Amino acid sequence: MRSNVVRVLIGIALLVAAIVLLVVLKDTDNGTSDSGAGSGGSAAERSGQTSGSGAGAKEGAPEAPTIVIRNGKPVGGVAELTYSAGDQIRFKVESDVTDEIHVHGYDLMKDVEAGGSVSFDFPATIEGVFEGELENRGVEILELRVNP
Amino acid sequence: MTFLPFAHALAARQDLPIPAWLFAWGASIVLIVSFFALSIAWREPRFEKENWRPLRQGLSRVLLHWVTQGLCGLFGVFLLGVSVYAGLRGTEAPDRNFALTFIFVTVWLGVPVLSVVLGDVFRPFNPWRAIGRVAGAGFTALARQRPAHLAYPEALGRWPAAVGLVAFVWLEVVYGASGGVAVGLSPDTAAVAALIYSGYTLTMMALFGTERWCETGEVFSVYFGMFARLGSLDVRKGSLGVRRPFSAATHWATVPGSAAVVIASIATTSFDGAQEGAFQGAIESAFDRLVDAGLGLTAALRLTDTIFILLTFAGVAVVYMIGVRGMASVKGAPPLKTLRTGFAHTLIPIALAYLVAHYFSLFVFQEQAQFTYLLSDPLGTGSTDLFGTASGGIDFTALSANAIWYVQVGALVVGHVVGLTLAHDRATALWGDYRMAARSQYWMLAVMVTFTCFGLYLLSVANG
Numbered sequence: 005m006r007s008n009v010v011r012v013l014i015g016i017a018l019l020v021a022a023i024v025l026l027v028v029l030k031d032t033d034n035g036t037s038d039s040g041a042g043s044g045g046s047a048a049e050r051s052g053q054t055s056g057s058g059a060g061a062k063e064g065a066p067e068a069p070t071i072v073i074r075n076g077k078p079v080g081g082v083a084e085l086t087y088s089a090g091d092q093i094r095f096k097v098e099s100d101v102t103d104e105i106h107v108h109g110y111d112l113m114k115d116v117e118a119g120g121s122v123s124f125d126f127p128a129t130i131e132g133v134f135e136g137e138l139e140n141r142g143v144e145i146l147e148l149r150v151n152p
Numbered sequence: 153m154t155f156l157p158f159a160h161a162l163a164a165r166q167d168l169p170i171p172a173w174l175f176a177w178g179a180s181i182v183l184i185v186s187f188f189a190l191s192i193a194w195r196e197p198r199f200e201k202e203n204w205r206p207l208r209q210g211l212s213r214v215l216l217h218w219v220t221q222g223l224c225g226l227f228g229v230f231l232l233g234v235s236v237y238a239g240l241r242g243t244e245a246p247d248r249n250f251a252l253t254f255i256f257v258t259v260w261l262g263v264p265v266l267s268v269v270l271g272d273v274f275r276p277f278n279p280w281r282a283i284g285r286v287a288g289a290g291f292t293a294l295a296r297q298r299p300a301h302l303a304y305p306e307a308l309g310r311w312p313a314a315v316g317l318v319a320f321v322w323l324e325v326v327y328g329a330s331g332g333v334a335v336g337l338s339p340d341t342a343a344v345a346a347l348i349y350s351g352y353t354l355t356m357m358a359l360f361g362t363e364r365w366c367e368t369g370e371v372f373s374v375y376f377g378m379f380a381r382l383g384s385l386d387v388r389k390g391s392l393g394v395r396r397p398f399s400a401a402t403h404w405a406t407v408p409g410s411a412a413v414v415i416a417s418i419a420t421t422s423f424d425g426a427q428e429g430a431f432q433g434a435i436e437s438a439f440d441r442l443v444d445a446g447l448g449l450t451a452a453l454r455l456t457d458t459i460f461i462l463l464t465f466a467g468v469a470v471v472y473m474i475g476v477r478g479m480a481s482v483k484g485a486p487p488l489k490t491l492r493t494g495f496a497h498t499l500i501p502i503a504l505a506y507l508v509a510h511y512f513s514l515f516v517f518q519e520q521a522q523f524t525y526l527l528s529d530p531l532g533t534g535s536t537d538l539f540g541t542a543s544g545g546i547d548f549t550a551l552s553a554n555a556i557w558y559v560q561v562g563a564l565v566v567g568h569v570v571g572l573t574l575a576h577d578r579a580t581a582l583w584g585d586y587r588m589a590a591r592s593q594y595w596m597l598a599v600m601v602t603f604t605c606f607g608l609y610l611l612s613v614a615n616g
Binding site: 018019108109110111129130131132133134135149150151152 | 164165166167168181184185188513545548549552553554
């Protein structure tokens with residue numbers, strides 16, 4: 005009985021240690037300053053993290069992507085845009101149909117005329133994956149990802 | 153190229169996939185916990201006996217008084233009525249109509265968790281049970297004899313509930329999805345389905361008896377009741393009491409068809425989680441083929457999804473059966489049938505973990521809608537404001553992506569541990585020899601690790 009209790013305590017201690025390690029590693033990932041705390045797994049984690057935020061940074065840079073709508077559908081499929089929280093989200097939609105563009109979650113609506121274009125420019129305040137659609141047609145044109 | 157529409161009419165926001173490092177950590181913790189679990193293995197079953205004892209009588213008397221129970225039933229009928237009315241008369245915009253969020257989020261996702269904490273709370277509020285009981289009492293008073301019911305076929309067991317469970321989720325995630333236009337299940341369809349289900353349920357109650365049908369046939373009673381078995385609170389002999397946690401789950405699966413119910417629960421959640429991630433490529437290619445074969449977009453999508461939901465069910469069942477077959481090969485094993493029903497309950501915590509992992513964020517966000525604009529403006533007309541909260545909305549910043557990830561991984565790990573615990577406990581009860589019992593559990597360990605890592609995998613490729 006006693007040895008069981010000891011084993012349970014050791015197990016709980018192991019779990020707590022694992023969770024603490026997890027939190028610590030995660031923080032160093034975000035901070036990117038401290039590199040000493042990691043064990044074997046951290047290199048892979050860090051590289052994964054950097055490539056993610058790197059893509060986000062590029063998206064946020066000067067050139068705002070343009071989504072072209074032809075015959076009521078996005079050319080080249082649903083556009084995927086990735087940002088990090090705090091970035092400024094900028095993109096433009098050129099459409100050959102009259103419709104309303106709805107960005108879910110952020111709940112932004114803008115009308116677009118056939119042959120016209122409309123620009124979006126808003127801060128990435130909500131983390132998650134959001135769809136943008138031609139509201140009246142119900143066609144998805146955009147998948148917006150905001151990473152923490 | 154074909155455009156697959158998005159399936160979730162209610163979810164304006166979807167979860168980010170869990171990052172690789174969290175996936176790795178989650179899986180490592182699962183393995184550490186599992187091997188550790190093997191080392192602390194106890195030799196006598198601890199959860200087979202419930203040790204139920206009553207709580208203070210005062211509380212029981214109030215809660216179980218017929219007036220209280222009657223009011224609960226009345227409230228349940230009222231909520232069902234509001235949902236059907238809103239579905240039929242309210243807006244067709246799924247996210248603005250009370251019916252869809254209430255049925256598919258508040259009740260379907262909320263009550264399982266509530267049942268674990270508070271016991272079988274659905275029972276007093278079950279609108280069909282309330283109607284059935286009043287009808288039964290009325291009949292007895294008028295005819296001066298109790299209604300004569302048919303004998304429920306024992307072999308049928310919980311199969312009607314298992315089929316109903318798949319049908320319910322199918323209605324939401326398969327029938328609701330349609331080709332071309334991005335709408336989910338329409339509130340109108342949900343209301344009609346609720347009416348059809350009510351007619352079916354009341355008929356069955358009339359045939360077999362209200363309580364009898366609730367035990368094994370009525371989908372919601374069986375489904376929520378299954379999760380209630382994990383908790384401590386239970387009403388027995390007319391009074392409220394506490395029992396050892398998880399202990400009531402150990403004899404839940406003795407009724408035929410129980411394994412199908414819990415497997416259906418895991419499978420439907422998995423399918424919903426996988427359709428926009430892990431299965432997306434396969435679903436799209438099957439869909440394209442059906443469209444090429446001349447099927448309409450909507451028909452092709454529904455057929456594809458139906459096939460995949462059934463395949464998922466088969467897949468989950470196969471993993472469980474491999475575990476059962478494996479255990480049967482260990483010396484001193486009881487017959488296969490005993491093993492098959494004997495370990496079904498160990499999947500209940502996995503089912504709950506899947507539910508929490510996949511729907512936690514949806515639940516938190518949709519409940520904000522439920523208690524603001526959906527409460528004050530149930531029809532979504534924009535002109536009513538019953539409680540002054542119609543202008544409220546969902547604050548999507550309420551949960552960070554990190555918070556959601558930790559809840560998801562945490563739920564899977566906890567579900568895994570509880571599942572393992574129950575499986576080990578059952579093995580010690582079934583095997584006379586303690587060492588053989590421990591050996592048989594390598595198989596269930598493999599089953600649990602498979603489910604948990606599959607769950608983590610689904611989360612890591614969400615919206616892939």
